[in-house]
Amino acid sequence: xxxxxxxxxxxxxxxVDGEVELAVPGQITxxxxxxxxxxxxxxxxxxxRDHGGGRRRAFxxxxxxxxxxxxxxxxxxxxxxxxxxxxxxxxxxxxxxx
Amino acid sequence: MTGVRVLVGTRKGAFVLSSDxxxxxxxxxxxxxxxxxxxxxxxxxxxPSRLFASQTSGWFGQVIQRSDxxxxxxxxxxxxxxxxxxxxxxxxxxxxxxxxxxARVWHLEPSLDDPDTVWAGVEDAGLFRSAxxxxxxxxxxxxxxxxxxxxxxxxxxxxxxHTIILDPDTPSRMFxxxxxxxxxxxxxxxxxxxxxxxxLRSDGIPDPDAEVGHCVHRLAMHPDRxxxxxxxxxxxxxRSDxxxxxxxxxxxxxxxxxxxPIDVHAHEPDTVYxxxxxxxxxxxxxxxxxxxxxxxxxxxxxxxxxxxxxQEHCYVNVxxxxxxxxRLDSCGVYFGTTGGQVYASADAGDNWAPIVRDLPAVLxxxxxxxx
Numbered sequence: 440x441x442x443x444x445x446x447x448x449x450x451x452x453x454x455v456d457g458e459v460e461l462a463v464p465g466q467i468t469x470x471x472x473x474x475x476x477x478x479x480x481x482x483x484x485x486x487x488r489d490h491g492g493g494r495r496r497a498f499x500x501x502x503x504x505x506x507x508x509x510x511x512x513x514x515x516x517x518x519x520x521x522x523x524x525x526x527x528x529x530x531x532x533x534x535x536x537x
Numbered sequence: 538m539t540g541v542r543v544l545v546g547t548r549k550g551a552f553v554l555s556s557d558x559x560x561x562x563x564x565x566x567x568x569x570x571x572x573x574x575x576x577x578x579x580x581x582x583x584x585p586s587r588l589f590a591s592q593t594s595g596w597f598g599q600v601i602q603r604s605d606x607x608x609x610x611x612x613x614x615x616x617x618x619x620x621x622x623x624x625x626x627x628x629x630x631x632x633x634x635x636x637x638x639x640a641r642v643w644h645l646e647p648s649l650d651d652p653d654t655v656w657a658g659v660e661d662a663g664l665f666r667s668a669x670x671x672x673x674x675x676x677x678x679x680x681x682x683x684x685x686x687x688x689x690x691x692x693x694x695x696x697x698x699h700t701i702i703l704d705p706d707t708p709s710r711m712f713x714x715x716x717x718x719x720x721x722x723x724x725x726x727x728x729x730x731x732x733x734x735x736x737l738r739s740d741g742i743p744d745p746d747a748e749v750g751h752c753v754h755r756l757a758m759h760p761d762r763x764x765x766x767x768x769x770x771x772x773x774x775x776r777s778d779x780x781x782x783x784x785x786x787x788x789x790x791x792x793x794x795x796x797x798p799i800d801v802h803a804h805e806p807d808t809v810y811x812x813x814x815x816x817x818x819x820x821x822x823x824x825x826x827x828x829x830x831x832x833x834x835x836x837x838x839x840x841x842x843x844x845x846x847x848q849e850h851c852y853v854n855v856x857x858x859x860x861x862x863x864r865l866d867s868c869g870v871y872f873g874t875t876g877g878q879v880y881a882s883a884d885a886g887d888n889w890a891p892i893v894r895d896l897p898a899v900l901x902x903x904x905x906x907x908x
Contacts, residue, residue, distance in 0.1 A: 448572055448597055452613065482613040486597040490617045498596040532596040 441472055442527035449487070449530065453480040458527060467522040469501060470513040487530060502529040541863045542607065542905040543871055544588065545879055546575035549897035551590055553608040556892075560869055560883040563892045569611065570602065577858055579645050580607075580905040584652035589671055591642035591657075599641055601657075603671050614671035618642070618659055621678040627661065628690040637661045637681065644858060646701035649708075656727075658698030662689065662715040664727060677727040680713060685732065685749045692716035692752050692771075699857055700756045704763045712766065712781060717742075717752035720768065722781050733781030737770060741817075755857045757799045759806035767809050767836070769799040769857070774811055776836050787836020792823050798860035802885060803868040807835040810862075810870060810886060812855040821852035829872070831886050845889035846880065853878070858901035865906060873899025 440460040445453065453459075463475045470493070477484045484490065487499050493513070495501070501508045504518045504526050520526035543554040550568025569575075573592045581587040586607045592600040599618065602611045624637035640660040648654035657665040657674065663681045665674040680686075680698075689696060700714035709726045712733075719734040732749050742750045752771035759765065768775040768784065773794050775784040788794035793813045802808035809832045815823045822828060827846045830839040853876035863869035870886050873879045877896040882889045 446596075448594065451571075452597075452600065482600070485599065485616045486594075489598075491619065496596065496598060535595075 440524050441467060441475070441521065442524055443472065443476055444527045444529045446530060446532040448532065449483060452482055452486065455480075460524075467517045468514050469508060469511065469517065469528075472517065472528055473513075498533040498535065500531045500533055502531055503527070540907045541865065541869060542580070542585075542907060543861075543879065543881070543892065544578035544580065544608070544901075544903040544905065545873055545896065545899060546578050546590070546858075546901035547873075547877070547897040547899050548574055551575040551578050551592075551608075552893070552896060554879065554892050558865055560863075560865075560881060565893055566608065568897075569608070570600075573600070574641075575900065576641060577644050577901045577903070578608075579647055579903045581647040581652040581655070582649050583647070585905050585907055587647070587652045587670075589645045589647060589655050591645055593641040599639070601642065601645075601671050615667065615673050618657070618663075618665055618674050619676070620663060620681065621676040625682070626687055627696060628688060630691065634687070637663070639663075640695060643697045643699045644701055646703060649703055649705055656701050656703075656711075658701050658713060660695045660697040661691075662696050662698040662718065664698060664701070664713060666727065679723070679728050680721060680730045683721070683730055683732075685718070689715065689718040689749065700753070702756055702758050702766075704758075705760045706763050710763075710780070712756055712758070714753040714756050714768075716754065717750060717771075719749050719751040720753050720756060720781060733777075734784070735782065736777075736784035737768075737775065738773070739771065741771065754797045755799050757801050757809070759801040762806040765806065765835070767799050767801065769796050769811055771795065771817060774799065774836060787832070789832070789837035789839055791830055791839050792828075792841075796855075797857040798855055798872065800860045800862055800870070802870075803862045803864040804866075805833070805868075808833050808885070809836060810860065811839075812860070812872065814854060820854040825849055825851050827851040827853065827874075829870070829886055829889075842882075842886040842889070844887060845882075851876075856900055858903075859899050861902050861904040863904045863906045869904065871902050871904055873902045875899065 443459040545552040550571045552567030576591040578590040588604040590602040626634035629635035644658040646656040653670045702712040704710035721730045722733045755769045757767045766777040774788045776787045828841040853874035860872040875898040
């Protein structure tokens with residue numbers, strides 16, 4: 440199972456507490472994980488990636504295994520530690536404000 | 538008529554304020570969607586239990602929420618606002634062409650007679666419609682594709698379609714207003730549009746009486762007299778007696794004619810309310826005194842309403858969608874401030890009291906009069 444950590448606002452929107460566990464068929468990439476996440480929680484469509492083109496929203500970041508994967512191609516396989524569920528895939532709202 | 542429900546959108550969530558017909562004791566519910574900007578919440582005239590809310594975030598984009606029980610529970614509905622076809626360009630702040638980009642929904646206008654139909658005014662300026670209770674949205678591109686649209690420029694707050702008015706007598710007629718393009722009218726239910734800005738004069742644009750380019754802040758109409766429109770422009774309070782074909786200024790004796798909201802008494806089509814703001818560079822009331830101004834003559838002659846409102850050290854603003862009236866026998870008037878106060882008057886503005894004092898900055902106020 441793939442472990443996904445959502446930011447607080449998206450947890451509230453999806454109505455979940457804590458991590459989300461997803462069964463993702465096939466290759467484990469950012470695209471397949473996000474596709475599975477949006478299929479489970481359609482309310483998240485458009486909040487992480489744009490409708491249509493699937494471009495990451497500007498103030499959303501993707502982290503895993505202490506790496507920033509936000510600029511990685513969406514079809515690049517995620518680290519094995521994410522694919523095996525050892526490490527979570529983090530969806531993060533960029534720090535901003537004051 | 539047994540009560541009212543005040544729907545408040547703020548920078549950090551939505552609030553529902555409820556009272557009986559006396560409008561003295563209030564029950565406060567919220568924050569709903571805590572932490573999100575709620576640009577607008579409005580109920581369906583055809584089914585008061587049905588509410589629509591525009592929930593937005595710079596991080597996570599647009600969500601539309603719908604309640605079918607008067608705001609007790611909510612469900613997210615459709616949030617895909619795709620412009621029809623390949624969007625063209627409008628002018629950017631530096632004068633260069635800039636592609637149309639959806640940013641957020643500023644205003645939701647439910648149909649007068651169908652609870653499943655609702656209109657949405659969005660930034661960058663466009664008009665959308667849902668006929669399935671908000672599940673799906675389709676643009677009516679006639680407005681965005683108007684021949685003048687490539688010359689439109691955003692105001693400081695973005696290029697937003699912030700006002701939608703449906704004509705109750707002529708269902709095919711509707712009005713929209715865009716900052717900073719101006720007022721537009723459709724006579725075919727939103728398919729085609731034309732500017733209705735004749736008589737406006739704006740010194741802040743190169744051609745002061747241009748057909749488009751005016752920063753219209755708000756339009757208001759009384760449902761019993763839909764040919765008469767009132768407008769709060771960036772500067773100037775205006776009136777049209779011919780469905781927007783021409784406008785004349787009715788600022789009269791206002792201390793300043795800059796402001797954002799404008800509204801009309803529920804039972805007196807000639808009674809109009811504005812909240813004068815010092816200037817475009819000082820978005821707070823003149824002299825630190827929060828005063829609603831009322832005209833009982835359809836403009837020109839205005840009286841300050843101050844009872845119960847702070848008359849010193851008050852430096853809040855009242856935004857364009859943050860004033861509304863109820864339809865009880867003694868018309869109630871409501872407005873919210875950027876300081877988080879929502880004020881109510883149960884006697885048409887003669888006396889005011891805060892319902893709440895410490896909400897986040899108020900973006901919008903709507904009122905439902907409940908049977």
